[in-house]
Amino acid sequence: MLPLYLLPILLDRAAALVSPDGTGRLPAMGWNSWNEYACDINETVFHDVGEQLVALGLKDLGYEYVNIDDCWSDKVKRRDPVTHELLPDALKFPNGIAHTAEVVHKLGLKIGIYSDAGTETCGGYAGSLGYEEIDAATFSKWGIDYLKYDNCAVPENYTDQYPYMPEDPNATPNVPPDYDYSTSITASRYRAMSAALLSQPRTIQYSLCAWGHAHVERWGNSTGHSWRMWGDIMPIWAGKEQWSWGLMPIINQASLLWNATDFWGHSDWDMMEVGNGNLTLEENRSHFAMWAALKSPLIIGTKLEGLILRKPILEILSNRELIAFNQDPVYGKSARPFKWDGKADAEHPAGYWVGTSVAGVHLFLLNTHDKKQKMKVKVKEIPALADRANARYLVHDMWTGRDLGVVKGEIVIDVAKHDTAALRITTLHGKHPNAAWQP
Numbered sequence: 001m002l003p004l005y006l007l008p009i010l011l012d013r014a015a016a017l018v019s020p021d022g023t024g025r026l027p028a029m030g031w032n033s034w035n036e037y038a039c040d041i042n043e044t045v046f047h048d049v050g051e052q053l054v055a056l057g058l059k060d061l062g063y064e065y066v067n068i069d070d071c072w073s074d075k076v077k078r079r080d081p082v083t084h085e086l087l088p089d090a091l092k093f094p095n096g097i098a099h100t101a102e103v104v105h106k107l108g109l110k111i112g113i114y115s116d117a118g119t120e121t122c123g124g125y126a127g128s129l130g131y132e133e134i135d136a137a138t139f140s141k142w143g144i145d146y147l148k149y150d151n152c153a154v155p156e157n158y159t160d161q162y163p164y165m166p167e168d169p170n171a172t173p174n175v176p177p178d179y180d181y182s183t184s185i186t187a188s189r190y191r192a193m194s195a196a197l198l199s200q201p202r203t204i205q206y207s208l209c210a211w212g213h214a215h216v217e218r219w220g221n222s223t224g225h226s227w228r229m230w231g232d233i234m235p236i237w238a239g240k241e242q243w244s245w246g247l248m249p250i251i252n253q254a255s256l257l258w259n260a261t262d263f264w265g266h267s268d269w270d271m272m273e274v275g276n277g278n279l280t281l282e283e284n285r286s287h288f289a290m291w292a293a294l295k296s297p298l299i300i301g302t303k304l305e306g307l308i309l310r311k312p313i314l315e316i317l318s319n320r321e322l323i324a325f326n327q328d329p330v331y332g333k334s335a336r337p338f339k340w341d342g343k344a345d346a347e348h349p350a351g352y353w354v355g356t357s358v359a360g361v362h363l364f365l366l367n368t369h370d371k372k373q374k375m376k377v378k379v380k381e382i383p384a385l386a387d388r389a390n391a392r393y394l395v396h397d398m399w400t401g402r403d404l405g406v407v408k409g410e411i412v413i414d415v416a417k418h419d420t421a422a423l424r425i426t427t428l429h430g431k432h433p434n435a436a437w438q439p
Helices: 043-055 097-106 132-142 185-198 213-218 247-256 281-293 311-317 320-326 383-388
Strands: 029-032 065-067 110-116 146-150 205-208 226-228 266-268 298-300 336-339 352-357 360-366 373-378 392-397 402-408 410-415 420-426
Touching: 029 110, 043 065, 043 097, 065 146, 097 110, 097 132, 110 132, 132 185, 146 185, 185 205, 185 213, 213 226, 247 281, 281 298, 281 311, 281 320, 281 352, 281 360, 281 420, 320 352, 320 420, 352 383, 360 373, 360 410, 402 410, 410 420
Parallel strands: 029 065, 029 298, 065 110, 110 146, 146 205, 205 226, 226 266
Antiparallel strands: 336 352, 352 360, 360 420, 373 410, 392 402, 392 420
16 A cells, blocks of 8 residues: 555646655756767766756756666666666766765755666667566665656557557547547556556656657656656757657647646656757747746756856756746646737747746747747736736846836737747736736
C-alpha cells in the first residue's frame, strides 16, 4: 500500500500525484545537457554546471535541477550481469553517478538522469522497459531527484492498438469515440516506471517524455509530474528538420492543448533553446516568455560557461517577473489563447494570450509576423476583464519592470518582429483587477 500522501487526489481534471515535499506542484526549473552537449558529456560538465547555476544567480531564481540526459551509461556492458543494474560509462563518470549526485547536492542543487520506456534509449543505450523496479531502485540509491523518461525503441508487441501522434492526428482512423487512451500500452509502459519510483524511499520528479503520443495529456497527470506534448525542439523560429521542430509549431500545438496544466502536473513543451542556434534576441524573448506563460518546465539547454558574457541571454533567463508567473503559488493554470491574428497554423499560432497570478492579469502578445506589428486588444476581448471593460487599468511591462501607463478600452503596443510583449494589468492602485478569474 502507498502512503496516504502519495495516493492520487482528485482535482478538477485528472487525478494528480502529490509528493510530500511539494515536488511537482510547480513546474520544474533547471538545466539539461542534451541541447548543448548531446552525447559529449562527462562528470566534469555537470560539476561545472552546478557551480555555474550558483555563480550566475540562477539557483537563487529557482533553477535547481542539473539533469544528465542520454549517453551516460555503458553502451557495451549495459547492465551488471548479477544485479542487472545499469552501469555508468566508466570513462565519462569514473567516480560513478552517485559521486556526481553528491557534488551537485553539496551545492544545494538537485540532480536528474535519463532513461527510456523502451529496450534502448534514443541514443542506443540500455532502456528500462522490463527493468523498471531495478532501475528506479538504482536511481534512488544513487541520490537521483529527477527522471526524464523517453519513448524510443518500443518493441512491436508494445505498440498501441490505436496509436496517436499529435503531429499526424489522422494517422489512425476508426478510433472508437469512447476509447480511453489511459488504457493504452503506452500509458502502461509509463505507469510501470511511475509505480516503481513511488515505491522508493526517495522522491524523484517524473518527467514523461512521451512526445504527446497516446494523448498523454489525458493520463499523464495521474502518472507523473510533467509530460512532453510534442516532438523534440530545435533553435529555429518555424518549420522542422527531421524529427525536431521550431518554436511556432510547438506553440501552435500549445494553443490547442494549453489546459491540461495545473498544480502537480504540467504539459512540457520541451527543454528551452534560449541562447542557442541563430535565434534572434526577440525570438529568444518570445521563447522564454511563452514557456513561462504556458507553465511549462523551465529547463535551460544552453551552455552556462561564458553566459555572463552573453548578458542579454542571461537577462532573459533571469527575468524575475516571468519566472514568478511560471512559479505562482496560488494560480496553477497555464495562460490561454483568446485571439488569433489571422489563420491559426504552424506558422502563425495564437498571438494573444491571457493568464493570472497573485500580481494581476497578464497579457502575452506574440508577434508571429516577419515585421513589426501594432498589436491591439480591446479590454472587452480579454476574458479576465470582459465584464469590467469600462474601468481604467495600469499596464506594466514585465521585461523592463516599468509601468507603461493607464489605459481604458483598448491596449495598443508596438511589438518587434518575432518578439512578445509581456504585460501585467492591475487596478490603478496596483491591485488584482479580478482575483476570482482563472483561465
